[in-house]
Structure formats: C-alpha cells, structure tokens
C-alpha cells in the first residue's frame with residue numbers, strides 16, 4: 297500500500313477523538329519533511345476564546361498535554377494569533393503566517409458551525425502548492441472522520457452527549473480523580489441528574505413537537521450555564537446528566553442551584569415556565585452505576601419533597617432522610 301493510503305487507513309482505525317488527533321499529527325509528520333505539527337484546542341474562558349496546544353510533535357514523536365484546557369499554563373487568547381482569529385471569525389478554511397525562516401499553516405476544525413480545534417503545521421520554508429494540497433487532503437479526511445465520531449456520540453434531538461458515551465466520559469473525567477478522604481473544600485468531580493418536572497403534562501397539553509422543542513431549549517440552558525470542561529448528557533426522555541469538573545462542594549451547590557434557577561427563569565415559547573428537580577452526588581468514589589444511583593436517590597427525594605429543588609445525596613444520608621444503600625464508611629463525611 298502507498299504510504300499516504302497506509303497512513304489514512306491507520307488514522308481512521310481509531311474510535312477515540314484524542315487518539316485520532318495524535319494519529320493525524322503523526323501522519324502529517326511522516327508525509328511532510330522538517331515540519332512541526334500541533335493540534336490546538338479552542339475553548340471559552342471568562343468570555344474570551346482561548347487556545348492551547350493539546351498535542352504536538354517533539355523529537356519526532358507526538359505528545360499530548362496533561363493539563364485541563366482551563367488550567368493549561370500554555371493557554372493564550374485566540375486574539376494573540378490574529379491571522380487565525382480573523383479566519384475563524386469569517387468561518388474560513390485556513391490561515392497562514394509567514395516570517396523569515398518560519399511559515400505556519402492553520403486549519404480550523406469545524407463542528408456544528410463552531411471551530412473547536414485547529415491543526416497547525418509550521419516549517420522553515422514557504423509551503424508549496426503540493427504541500428498545501430497534501431496537508432489539506434489529510435485534514436479533510438480527519439475532519440470528516442471526526443464529525444462521524446462526534447455524530448455517533450450525540451443525542452440526535454439536542455446535540456448533547458448520549459448515554460452510550462457516559463461510562464467512557466465518566467472514567468475519563470470523574471474516575472480519573474483519586475478518591476479524596478474528606479474535606480468540604482477539596483475540589484472533586486460531581487454528577488447531577490436533572491429531570492424536568494411534570495414534563496408529561498407539557499406533552500399532553502401542547503403535543504410532542506412542543507415537548508421536543510422544550511427539550512432542545514433545556515439543553516441550550518444547560519449548555520449556557522456549564523463550562524466547556526463540564527459534560528452534559530441527555531439520558532433519554534426528559535432526563536439529563538451533568539458531569540461537573542473538579543470543584544468544591546460549595547461551588548457544586550452553586551452551579552446546580554444556578555441551573556435550577558435558570559430553568560425556572562427561562563420563558564419557553566407558548567409554554568411559559570417550567571421547573572426541574574436536581575439530585576447530585578460526588579462522583580470520584582464508586583462505579584458510574586453506583587454514583588448515578590446516589591444522584592438518582594437524591595433526585596427522587598427532590599421530586600417527593602415538592603420538585604423544583606436541588607438535593608445532595610450525602611446531606612440526605614447524614615440527616616437520616618435517605619438510608620445509605622452502601623456501607624456507612626463509604627459515605628463522604630464533611
């Protein structure tokens with residue numbers, strides 16, 4: 297098999313976004329001589345678009361960052377790369393910067409109308425047309441494949457992550473944090489189950505199409521009030537799950553209370569106002585099923601005790617409202 301085809305076949309053998317990204321960078325490294333390659337992640341922070349190198353070439357190998365995007369010391373505002381910022385603002389396909397001995401080509405990755413990442417190729421000589429064609433060809437295969445992967449991970453109605461991807465994300469985000477041994481101020485990841493109150497009556501009164509519209513708008517409210525490092529899933533029906541990045545208990549309470557209040561405040565066209573109940577639990581201890589079970593019990597209590605409220609599993613266990621379904625010494629005591 298020709299090297300290009302062999303590289304493309306190898307590249308598309310991956311079912312994981314990061315491994316696919318590493319593979320495309322390796323492919324570019326093998327196909328183009330004397331280049332440096334990087335995959336830049338684009339994300340929002342404090343109302344500014346930021347970028348940070350997520351994977352890059354180093355001594356002929358591809359290495360990936362060990363940091364979260366928001367805390368990456370290499371992150372910088374997109375505005376610091378004006379050529380790329382302009383290209384993204386215009387929805388463009390590529391941008392270039394040339395200075396003596398250093399020529400850079402940027403190719404933004406577009407997903408659902410948003411630039412989420414960017415491939416960067418740098419070399420000491422100006423890019424020839426042939427080189428640009430090779431890089432862009434590899435990039436297009438990569439972007440199409442990235443979109444296919446993304447499609448298989450998302451809920452068709454809301455565009456949120458689907459349940460199928462939950463365990464993998466849980467293991468990556470929540471499960472990767474070592475179990476903490478107490479301390480209310482210790483940052484840790486959290487899982488919340490969010491369920492719209494009396495959603496059946498929305499369907500019954502307005503019809504399923506309006507019900508679907510509400511689900512789409514609820515997804516937008518959740519997106520608007522979560523950070524890019526948080527993961528939002530639709531588990532089917534009117535149930536949503538949020539995996540919250542590592543924050544303290546006080547911050548988690550604030551975030552979930554803010555979500556509840558935002559839901560109540562939102563005016564849904566035709567329908568007016570709805571509310572949601574939220575149950576949450578710390579997610580660094582236990583399997584995904586166990587953590588989900590705890591958040592679900594807290595949600596159940598929120599529904600039982602009047603709806604439109606946020607309940608924390610450990611509070612309910614400590615106050616004796618809920619019987620812990622697990623051994624007492626496994627409950628986080630603050």
Ligand SMILES: Nc1nc2c(ncn2[C@@H]2O[C@H](COP(=O)(O)OP(=O)(O)OP(=O)(O)O)[C@@H](O)[C@H]2O)c(=O)[nH]1
Nearest residue numbers: 491492493494495496497499504507508532533534
């Ligand atoms: N429009 C729409 N409705 C859905 C979808 N999936 C599930 N549902 C409806 O969601 C409703 C869920 O109702 P219930 O489980 O009884 O809960 P609820 O009415 O929200 O009541 P509480 O949760 O107890 O506050 C049912 O009427 C389902 O038909 C969907 O994709 N679209």
